[in-house]
Amino acid sequence: SKLSQQQVDKTNDSVLLLETNLDDATGQQLSLTIKKALDLGAKDAWAEPIIMKKGRPAYKLCLLTAPEQQDFFVKFLFSNTPAIGLRIQLMHREIMERKIEQVQTVYGKVGIKKLSYHGVSKVSIEHDDIVKQSQKTKESSEKIRLAVLQEIENKGE
């Protein structure tokens, strides 16, 4: 989610879940809509396989947006899919505080997030950086991930 790309200091917020069941959209349309929604600033977007009335194999399309984006994304979904109705819920969200850092390994720099929430703390390694350094150095992802973890431990995480 977009959640993962930024510094976050608070531990909760509110989000809107917009969802619609689609038995008249193709997979091509669904994946294009998910991509567009994220490009336009939706917090998250996904699809769930469902079985609709008359035994129709279908997907439920789900969008997570900021409450103030409701109007924009309702119109977006009505314009980009065959949906004629959308269910909307306001949801509470608990989130971990995060601090973004860079770790220097022998395989290159890799971003990490130091995460904490009311006494719980953990580290999340940037997946895309692992993939990038793996392609550059021809080393396995596993090896690079290990190097990052060792580096973090050495620094006394």
Next chain:
Amino acid sequence: SKLSQQQVDKTNDSVLLLETNLDDATGQQLSLTIKKALDLGAKDAWAEPIIMKKGRPAYKLCLLTAPEQQDFFVKFLFSNTPAIGLRIQLMHREIMERKIEQVQTVYGKVGIKKLSYHGVSKVSIEHDDIVKQSQKTKESSEKIRLAVLQEIENKGE
């Protein structure tokens, strides 16, 4: 959804989502319950594959009803499935205004819905009519759909 079979002038309403996780119902029971619920006036009904505790392959059964139908459909689900508990949520729904029309093509009459919502407008062609005319004329659905779209464009959509 039932939403699609009628003239609608408003652009939002409220609906109830009733859901229950079932690892002790068969697929035969689930599809019968979905069909019965729609026949009895539920606004929508569907099933989602889930993996329950103890690794049980299962389905979540979901019903969308009007708020005043809660009592009726709670009893319906308790009577027609092995469910012993139901989760219930009130959901806001944004819906497109719709006007139902008939389009005359060389392949016969086909119903359409003219949909609009705060400046967004689109047309939805009645799937069942396409299927019916396709069976009657032995023409492909694609061809009939195209004829309808051309007719709409000619009339100045």
Next chain:
Amino acid sequence: SKLSQQQVDKTNDSVLLLETNLDDATGQQLSLTIKKALDLGAKDAWAEPIIMKKGRPAYKLCLLTAPEQQDFFVKFLFSNTPAIGLRIQLMHREIMERKIEQVQTVYGKVGIKKLSYHGVSKVSIEHDDIVKQSQKTKESSEKIRLAVLQEIENKGE
């Protein structure tokens, strides 16, 4: 499956599995194709949710046919779906021998199948008959199923 509607004396046969991954068909198309295929004599037909390339939510459409129906159903699928390629496998099938009987209960007649296979034997109650008698008598399916089972046991199963 069609397997279930007839008397069967042998315990194995061969069937063809035709399958195709579709990210450009709607759920409406898929369910119509499944229904048509069964009406035209396919032995079984179903859909499986899959995730295709470029992250597309999609369905794999599967048809089970007799080996001699290959040509017919390959053309059927090319005509009724956007598929441009089909994977085909010949599969061995082990099946239970079956004898169809009618059981008379206080709730009306219900069909059963007496099934056997190399020493294994069981009874299968006709689901559609249970549903029919349940609608006619307003008794629960469970009660009618129980009555059928008792009747079978009394007759010395």
Next chain:
Amino acid sequence: SKLSQQQVDKTNDSVLLLETNLDDATGQQLSLTIKKALDLGAKDAWAEPIIMKKGRPAYKLCLLTAPEQQDFFVKFLFSNTPAIGLRIQLMHREIMERKIEQVQTVYGKVGIKKLSYHGVSKVSIEHDDIVKQSQKTKESSEKIRLAVLQEIENKGE
């Protein structure tokens, strides 16, 4: 669900649904987390297949807890999964009143629940007891289930 293991006199309560979309957890982690959550007192726990952004095959992990367990299970999920954010909803639940009883059959004792809700009543047979007696007596589950149902009917359920 935990719902099924106890005597219940009321017909509704409130529960929390905690959910998070995970494209960076393995199935091993997910099933361990579901098991742990139930051992620690969650009311229910399950996973739903979803397709996340960038076309990632993923699972939505769902936990049902008592409202007062929120803090505990939020920390639990942040500690046991890679989740960095959780969506939380308060849900209303309608539940059937239940009375737990033992039924004595020729295959041994089997627990049942007598369920009722505003005039609807039904009986649920303890699945685990059926399995246990089936293993002990080498009789099929179907036969034991039938014996229980007959016993209940005889007692004038």
Next chain:
Amino acid sequence: SKLSQQQVDKTNDSVLLLETNLDDATGQQLSLTIKKALDLGAKDAWAEPIIMKKGRPAYKLCLLTAPEQQDFFVKFLFSNTPAIGLRIQLMHREIMERKIEQVQTVYGKVGIKKLSYHGVSKVSIEHDDIVKQSQKTKESSEKIRLAVLQEIENKGE
């Protein structure tokens, strides 16, 4: 599939299906592996949600390759996933002959494929071209698709 990007004159060939059930890979790994496999020349690649032993939410990873690519892609899967075993099947494939053409519309050029198979013929419009022209002209995909279909019909498809 790669099938769709090229001129094809024959109507059948043979392909290998490589598959493995993974409860120890993350969604990030799975989608990266699917993308890499296609970049390296696999004919198709996808994932199917499954429920593995011990109730583990998992995915089956499937690769379609040319028979002569077996060695390459077996090593690829062992190197890029935690798989320690792969199931392999040789599958027959029926495919439609195709001729690739360009159609000139008022919204720009769009590629089409003229498909035929033993008397069945149809046209497939290049989805990516529709998306590209839709982004350039700000017209809906539906409108552009319609223009292409009309153009084809005018030319006497």
Next chain:
Amino acid sequence: SKLSQQQVDKTNDSVLLLETNLDDATGQQLSLTIKKALDLGAKDAWAEPIIMKKGRPAYKLCLLTAPEQQDFFVKFLFSNTPAIGLRIQLMHREIMERKIEQVQTVYGKVGIKKLSYHGVSKVSIEHDDIVKQSQKTKESSEKIRLAVLQEIENKGE
């Protein structure tokens, strides 16, 4: 899979895939059957969500067995599920050679498998051992996994 619990010297073998589509089994039955099959020596067992005819939410049950176990597991499935027909395929399997070892860490002993296949080599850590030591030492799985990886690297992997 059972594959993972033993020393293996060869790099390929043959297995049978037994599968059946079930719309008349409950999730409880399916998970019990999967567990029983593995206890009785099946090589693997899993379920896939599918949508059967008449729009029935269902599961495909899959068993992987040795070719010589066919008779045993066909009877097993006919006895333990409502299946009246089973599809059977002989599948080729490529597998990695494996050597099982124990690694001593500060958190206790953990089993690993050294895997190799035609020049590809990797190490797989015993998931259950990680879980066990994590429960005993109250350390996170991640930390123990890291310790094992470091130990392997130190010994010259």
